[in-house]
Amino acid sequence: DQQVKQNSPSLSVQEGRISILNCDYTNSMFDYFLWYKKYPAEGPTFLISISSIKDKNEDGRFTVFLNKSAKHLSLHIVPSQPGDSAVYFCAARVSSDMRFGAGTRLTVKP
């Protein structure tokens, strides 16, 4: 039972353009959401998070949007850079339980 889904396994964008990564969840009890970035042969690294009481959180080029009514989360990267090429995981947490999506591989072309 995948409670967190990333329906796009891959995404390719041109350098300088916007990257939008999407995530859907089914459990309305989730109260905290995170995005992690993963490079090959490395562990995931934390990128940005958002509490369920907010609908937007921004950190430099990265913005996370939360639509609770649609149970939808998105990560915007503007402008995209070749170094952003990685696998991005969204995660959702309630109490001691955190669930991850399967990841989206982002490729930013120069």
Added chain:
Amino acid sequence: NAGVTQTPKFRVLKTGQSMTLLCAQDMNHEYMYWYRQDPGMGLRLIHYSVGEGTTAKGEVPDGYNVSRLKKQNFLLGLESAAPSQTSVYFCASSWTRTKDEQFFGPGTRLTVL
């Protein structure tokens, strides 16, 4: 400051063999976790620990055991490896179990033949 380290990086086992994966963190974190990552699936929590001497089951605990004898170390054991345990294993640590992000190790790729 090494962060979270995992030993070994790669391992091949035969069905029925046992092994222990070691995770170490130098950030004085209370919480530590073991995840597995399989193709097409997100990271799934195997076991976690809320402090020295305490452990708890996660989403997929069957076939694994853990121990946290020292605060900085978290061991994951496979008593009798099965091909279904072929996966990439990640260890992580955090200050708390809520809100704070988790810091991940580089992973251990395990193949069970």
